[in-house]
Amino acid sequence: MSGNVLVAYGTTNGATAEIADAVAEVLNKNGLTAEALPAASVPSVEPYDAVVVGGGLYAGRWHKDARRFVRRHRDELGKRPVWFFSSGPLDPSASERTVPPVPGVQRAMTRLDARGHVTFGGCCREGAKGRVAGMILRSGKGGDYRDFAAIEAWAGDVADALTVE
Template structure:
């Protein structure tokens, strides 16, 4: 059983943080000790049995904090169960079909032998920071496209994997 899971995330306006917190909450309900932590705040991953890394998508790239986290902790991540998620499409596509990971995430998945990836819809609402984000919202193309049923289902599958995994990594 994988008993302690880190959900590290990179976010600018908090949407990805809310997804990470939901994933950690679902894992805890499954009997797994899980915590959601900003990726830039994680000193090491040695005390975790498994790791989930999430990042918002900006101009076709994962959030810089998620990218840096994966680079900084690459060796340790390669030795434990690992999943990735992205958040970002500002439409319903992520709920309607599988949206593949962006190239940088694909490369990290291959390098670290990640068990999986999913893209969730994003959220960009009034008060968003950044020039481009404010322009998107003011043009009427923002909104909340996160599908918490989809997020919960994905986290539940990971929780099942964690609770049925043999001891050790």
């Protein structure tokens, strides 16, 4: 495999973008050529040999940009290895157990024969935009629950799978 990998993401406040950047960095360190881009800005997946798609979770749904990306590029995604990740729980649950994909992501995984999915903890920091984010922060339930060691390990597994092919 020539190893051009797209890490496309949907995010509102940037936390999922930071996860995507970390995934791309690990893929690059493992000899692949990866770039992380906002899902809404990707005109085509044609130049890529594999794709990782990530989306923040909001009220039990993937970020709209991630959903639209998968719909828009469905035919091309079906021709290459694809992995998904979600970012969302604002508690330690994602570090304590496997959190299954939300139903919409599970359907997309089945349609595309995705290689895998993982849910990472989310992040809601002071200054986050949006009414729901404001409510979360006012209730004291914000915070950063991302586990970058787990993110890097998962990205390493993706890199291993791609370099073996």
